[in-house]
Amino acid sequence: MSDKMIDVIKKIESWYQQQCNSNWEHQYGVSIDTLDNPGWSVKINLLETSYSDLRLDRFFCERSDSDWIDCKIESGIFCGCGGPMNLGEILDFFLKICESHIR
Numbered sequence: 001m002s003d004k005m006i007d008v009i010k011k012i013e014s015w016y017q018q019q020c021n022s023n024w025e026h027q028y029g030v031s032i033d034t035l036d037n038p039g040w041s042v043k044i045n046l047l048e049t050s051y052s053d054l055r056l057d058r059f060f061c062e063r064s065d066s067d068w069i070d071c072k073i074e075s076g077i078f079c080g081c082g083g084p085m086n087l088g089e090i091l092d093f094f095l096k097i098c099e100s101h102i103r
Contacts (some may be wrong), residue, residue, distance in 0.1 A: 005088045011095050018050050032087070039068075044094060046087055050060040054101055059093070069093065077101040 016030055028045035035041050046052050054073055062068040069082040069090055079095075080090035 003091075008042060008088050008092050008095065012091050013094065015098065024048050035081060038084045039066075040080075040082050040084070042078070042080040042087070042090050042094070044080075045076065046073065046078060047076040051098055051101055054078075054097060073097075076100060 012030070016025075017047075017075070018044045019025070019028075023100045028047055028049075030045070033041045033043075046054055056071065056073040058070070058072040060070045064065075064083075065085065066083045069080065069086050071078070071080040071090065071093055073079070078094050080094060
């Protein structure tokens with residue numbers, strides 16, 4: 001695993017831990033699943049976090065049939081999908097949105 005991917009995972013872990021308040025993690029959370037085309041699906045619930053007002057219209061980038069991401073925030077939930085090798089890119093995209101929100 002590359003150093004960049006390890007860094008992204010550590011940042012997602014930290015983001016998740018910061019949201020945990022003995023309530024949020026029971027009702028909301030983060031889910032990572034697979035798609036059958038194949039690919040990845042990521043859902044991160046922003047409700048009751050300091051990111052609940054984040055907005056993101058659909059962002060779609062297709063480089064090939066297997067190298068793509070499609071992300072948006074809808075009803076307080078970050079929804080990201082991508083090709084089989086794009087999980088890190090989806091998570092990194094989410095983190096960059098959060099970082100830009102703080103500034």
